[in-house]
Amino acid sequence: MATRVFSDEELEGLRSSPAIGRDELICYFTLTPADGAFLRKFRRPVNVLGAAVQLSALPWLGCVPDDVPAAPPAVVGRLARQLGLAAGDLEGYGEREQSRTDHLKENADYLGWKQPKAIEHKEPADFLLARAMEHDSPSLLFRLGYEYLRSAKVIRPGVVVLLEKVASARTAAEQETHAR
Template identity: 30%
Template sequence: MPPRHILSPQSRAALFDPPREPAAIVRHYTFSPEDLALIRRRRRAANRLGFAVHLAYLRFPGGVLGANETPPPEMLAFIALQMGCSAEDFSSYGQRSETRWEHLGELQAYLDARPFQREDMRAVVHAAIEQAIGSDRGDAIVSAMIEHLRERRILLPASAALEKIALAARALTRKRAYKNLVDGLPKSTIAALESLLVVDDE
């Protein structure tokens, strides 16, 4: 059975991918003087750019850049401009995996952020259920979960993990809603309602 999805490809990209619109890129990826001072401690241009890109991703969308992932060209060009280097320098970043992990560790400490953990699951499920009570739209439910994590400086897990939780939360909320509809109704009324579902063979 193919996996079920609660998000369309467009909604998933909007929630989990870096923006491509110029105004959004400027809003999310303009570095402060403190950011720039930290970034410029790296010696090589490639390391400065890679470090800056990691900082950008951790802030928004709020996750970790994949080991083999390349940032959108518009985002990379804007960040490289602030670094005074070329976007092409990124291709030589992270040749040592240790460098990447060292940078991520330093940046998580700088941002006071941490990875998503199993203990966070209960609170995220609660946020999903609260949203599903008011709207069962998948993008609204996942967006509420993401907002909950961002407020607590918890890095986003893979989109598939949050979608799975959102599907379960929506199913549970619907089940509760259906139950509430018939709670307190006399058995005769319930039987009459069920009879409406019977299809006459003729």
């Protein structure tokens, strides 16, 4: 029997950039000189600023929302000031999906993050199974899985993919419990 784990609003929040506080803004959206040099290789202002949002959002969220131009204005403004660009330069970023994908791959490589497919599937599955043996809450298991991936520097897969892994872990935990 399928159950609904998150409301529509919660799902939208997991797929987009959440509100950001001052401490997070400073921690995650302060570029180093090396970051600035890396970002300049994208040449056009729209791509430099778009890649900068991706570069900073990845450690902050563990993923990069598809709608990069919808990043919080404080984020865009802070990055634009550091790069000597206008915040409006982000408009139109990602109209070509391949550019967004290519930039994300380059940013991930630069930061030492791995694509979700690049990791051993057994490791996160074992982690989720162990947590599912302790807790049955799908939303808690989702958040634990999300934090696990983030700490392992693995880009979080889509919300539905991670929810499917949580459901599999819960089923396996139930079977293990009955077997014991």
